[in-house]
Amino acid sequence: MKGLILAGGTGSRLRPITHTGPKQLLPVANRPVIEYAIEDLRSAGITEIGVVLGQHGADAIQESLGDGHDFGVDITYILQGAPLGLAHAVGCARDFVGDDTFVVYLGDDLLGDDIDDLVAEFDPRTHEASIAVQTVDDPSRYGIVDHDDRGDVARLVEKPDDPPSRSAIIGVYVFTPQIFECIEGLESSWRGEFELTDAIQRLLNDGYRVQAHTISGWWKDTGTPEDIVGANRLVLDDIANDVRGDIADDATIEGRLQVGEGTVIEAGSTVRGPVSLGNDVHVREGAYVGPYTSVGDGCTIENVHLESSVMMADATVTTSATIVDSLLGPDVSITARETEPNGNRLVVGRDSTLEL
Helix, strand or coil, rough: EEEEECCCCHHHHHHHHHHHHHCCCCCCCCCHHHHHHHHHHHHHHHCCCEEEEECCCHHHHHHHHHCCHHHEEEEEEECCCCCHHHHHHHCCHHHHHHCCCCEEEECCCECCCCCHHHHHCCCCCCCCCEEEEEECCHHHHHHHEECCCCCCCEEEEECCCCCCCCCEEEEEEECCCCCCCCCCCCCCCCCCCCCCHHHHHHHHHCCEEEEEEECCCCCCECCCHHHHHHHHHHHHHHCCCCCCCCCCCCEECCCEECCCCCCEECCCCCCEECCCECCCECCCCCEEECEEEECCCCCCCCCEECCEEEECCCCCCEEEECCCCCCECCCCEECCCCCCCCCCCCCECCEEECCC
């Protein structure tokens, strides 16, 4: 079995952060989102992975992942070109897939649990596809699976007013090569894209069986700043203590911390976990780094109260303000101003300079 990670898309809902980099490389707990997909595929025994690249950020993704050796996999890059939809992206991988079954994993999705059971329980002798689903409270917001009397997929319904079930489609699928026949000849949707759900519906219309596999644990689409911050909280909930930097005796430390090499937490500062600090981070006197915060490599933090936020690499924050639920891009500089608000919620792009 092979893996296919879809890493195209412009990340328009994450601008201005994605003006200078692809959304799949945004960090959650100081790891690019796409690395979690690679880890899930490898855990399921899949080491041949194709990464479908779009027009935005292709070079950056290839530079970050390389040939996959560092992750214990073999990566092949596939160029989609114009962003014509998920079905088009999958169709571009036909030569890579060949005659194998394969897993499609959206490169900006995160799962709390692995996909081992989804992969192990798929039988290409009886089914042509398997859709990962999760039970949701408000199915009218999602694409929903309607089940038949065998528990298989009967049809797919997009954001139904009268939902036939609470099984929402999430971004992981298993296919046989038959899906390529269904992709051929698809008509584009009202969005001008070729929809993967339409290709799956053609499988069903042609009489093929499609499984619905329920994924337990949490699932997060990291398509907005709020989603990145929320996913960061969920991942940090499970971190183990791992301190490799230097913590001063007079620093206040509580909870579970990941502290990278070369990182210094000075006396007079406070860090309350769960927190992930990358390499060469400097937490200076007077700084407070609160729970559910990730700080990227090379950052400097002074005076600020920073909590429940994601701070990307080489950023500097020296204001005495309170920053919460924020996404701070790489290389930003946030300094003090004379009048201070009670709190700030920010989405700040690369190379920005703010006064708070």
